[in-house]
Amino acid sequence: MDPRVREHADIIVSHSVELEEGDDVVIHAPPVAEDLVVALYERIGDVGANPISLFGSDRAQRAYLKARDEFETPEHTLAMVKEADVHIAIRANRNVTETGDVDPETNAAYSKAVMPVREERLSKRWCLTQYPAPANAQLAEMSTAGYEDFVWDAVLKDWEEQRKHQEQLVEILDPAEEVRIVSGDTTDLTMSIDGNPTKNDYGEHNMPGGEVFTAPQPDSVNGEVLFDKPLYHQGREVENVYLEFEDGVVVDHSATKNEEVLTEVLNTDENARRLGELGIGMNRDIDRFTYNMLFDEKMGDTVHMAVGRAYEDTVGKDNERNDSAVHVDMIVDMAEESRIEVDGETVQKNGCFIFEDGFEE
């Protein structure tokens, strides 16, 4: 086994979920990530916690979804998740388009049915990570060995150092009221984050971490945005997503490829047409796009926004939280002709922050 697999497992157990003796742990993993499951079981055994692993088979999931169009909440899964203390989800694929021929409406219906399971899981200690499988390397247009280096460089780092770097942006956003995102002549969006806490992601819920994020007030978003980085959703690539907002709601949308996938997402429920997250990528070890949101959204020089559900810890107690069955992130490249304004002041220009060397207004 590559020694980095054990380091990866150790960071998840010690840093991300801070596993303790007696914890009941649920791991969700596809077969191709078995090495990481083995390494996690070693560490879980060392700590004295109790593991169970779910078999993440895209092929089986596809077969099930193709056979049905109505779903109910699986009570046995919910019972397990309720009793568990920690959830570790490992992403890795043998074929990233395995579920690409499932009807988007079916996906949305299933997503709604399992919402109580997801919410329960998110209320515990949890971590989502990536194992560098060959199909994910292929999606990134990289060799498997090159992709392994990429993944483990982004994961195996000094997270306390990263936390300090990101805290500088948290201190700007946390007390702020209005944020404006401008990129080229295709994106100019304003939103209020007044009263909503800004969170510092240094590798707890996401491994790798490396972003700063908060929630817009649901009614406050106005303007237009072109997400110029492709989105992979349920095995389909959606290109050039364009959204126009009025008083928080998407009033116009388009995409140059697989637009119907976008339409289905927005039609999932009422709040799928509102933003639930504004995030700013700050992990400079992620130095290329790999068509994988877990990495892409953390990349420096990018901003991402999600339609749908807002995370509870990003909404102030007197503010409204956008709730939805979906949470779909999309990315804007901020490397050139771009700026982030906070309460009228430019805090990032062409990817360089106000607190970094080389910044010029």
Place this chain on the structure above:
Amino acid sequence: MDPRVREHADIIVSHSVELEEGDDVVIHAPPVAEDLVVALYERIGDVGANPISLFGSDRAQRAYLKARDEFETPEHTLAMVKEADVHIAIRANRNVTETGDVDPETNAAYSKAVMPVREERLSKRWCLTQYPAPANAQLAEMSTAGYEDFVWDAVLKDWEEQRKHQEQLVEILDPAEEVRIVSGDTTDLTMSIDGNPTKNDYGEHNMPGGEVFTAPQPDSVNGEVLFDKPLYHQGREVENVYLEFEDGVVVDHSATKNEEVLTEVLNTDENARRLGELGIGMNRDIDRFTYNMLFDEKMGDTVHMAVGRAYEDTVGKDNERNDSAVHVDMIVDMAEESRIEVDGETVQKNGCFIFEDGFEE
């Protein structure tokens, strides 16, 4: 996918567990059996039931067991099993000796800790089956294609026909008091089955099925038995298990290979030294030993006995049930110089039953 995989899934869903709409189903499967999981998900979707799959990784299990020597009941697993209606366990290996270097005491301690999970599972509709993986073919000293034929010949059959054939033996054993098993000069064992129901296994809990079985009264077993077919337990081959019983308890034991594995089994708890099952193999499509108890114990011309736990449905309500954390089956070849006597009458001689052509007392 081999079309027999879908037939296999269909028999499990329709015949073995009689799946119904709304059932919560738990599948336990190793990665190498993914095809059967996919086929099951198709059928589960057709029926309108709710699946969850557990990742059966021997490598991970070994890593966990090597890291610990004390275990507690996993409450999250127990909660899931309690809420489920149906359990389907698929056996298949990439390496049948994967857990062979785990300390037998550790295995016994783990087995005790998960006993509540197992009991809960056995109280529901459940089925245990085999997927024909290459490592299992290797253990059977067969090609993978040859082993696939063997497994699917044993599985894909007319189970109603089989039920009728076996019912003839059930009608002999069910009202009987004493059973005597004689084989060569190494096995001569008597036991009372008075008041204990005899069950007809025609592929419900085990797929393939093909045996008739009951429980001895725990104090009634006397004599000696040499199990001349090798036993695979926790990745280790135990050869020539010899047991001597007095008033139901094993008072002497030996094996010519890996005797310490046998000793650990017998020392698991007090009732691990008593018999919990007497079974008679009647599936004539299983025509060779494959070192796999799920098949070997169903083979015609054999008798098997298990030390440890007796199944609840094989114990009369006024009789004592042998309870234990273990249930380990061992096989006696009855093809030559052998007979089964029931209340003094020979009902099987050299593998031929009294109700079959060619029988002679």
